Amino acid sequence: MTDAAGSTFVYVTYIRTTPEKLWMALRSPEFTKQYWYGVTQESEWKVGSSWRMIFQDGRVADTGEVVEIDEPRRLVLKWRNEFRPELKVEGYSLCTIELEPLEAAVKLTITHEMEQPGAKFIEAVSGGWPKILSNLKSLLETGQAVPGL
Template structure:
């Protein structure tokens, strides 16, 4: 069964759509919290969550002894990019509305801690490419200028090394600063894991924590997971979740564009 088939199958069930709506309203819920909202056994809810996880629409993360569930809008973005522009039937228009709603959810989980409120965004996409190819696309300027915001990056891939995302010439014409984003490398394990701080200078907030994880999934396919801790940076969270349309589609657009570039040689957006 193809990735598209898994997503369409998952969305066909009203209970699963309701679970997505609940995660849209508040992300990072436990199985118990989800069970309390539906007239169904814990086992039944767990089965529906498994279908959503298999389709990539829900991701789970451990937080202490609890397992939290997160909405992942990237597969909806991919369905949109593959199908919505091609067909205009009513069912496709409905899917476009669902895509827009899920992308606006910001993929945020708010968890109370002794230090305050932790806000996490989690995104995941499967790419038919090698770990090295994905690593290079994330860390090398000759690749980053081809997708997403088309920003050339400069990485010193050592713990404590500097990271900068430079404005393109087109951005500078509109008054953008030379350096759009900056940060510092915390961990670098090429081509599997990169942890860094990340700050959007044009937003005017402090540093956030960004993690890339690349795992081989078999048959030449890799799973790329992006985890962005945007605690204390609400404007950055809105930006990276694509909630500011005039500034682009955030991580959804970037990852969809990256997947298409690596798999076809051409980006979605120019």
């Protein structure tokens, strides 16, 4: 969704797991690597700490900062793409990850937004998040990510 106030992408999925397992999966470098196409994350996971995503070859994919953390319910990251110049120039976005426990599942909501209307970065994540989160859901529910997704 894009409006005069900026650009926003929202994705909601339901995963048969616990909030604690999903929270671990969202932050663990070893687990992230399995559903995020080999990419890992580095952070101390404290408010104000740096955050970055690293490709398998060591290049930095994205950088930012932990803005808010409320384990295992909410994580807010300041996020900038580092490997595509046309996206990097747009600056920082804000990614809010919310977990809401249900009876036998967790509702996972990702809200990725920028102040810039028509942001190319938000357009890019709107294609990436569904694949990544489908992989995460499959991995948590079956023990395997979806090959070739």
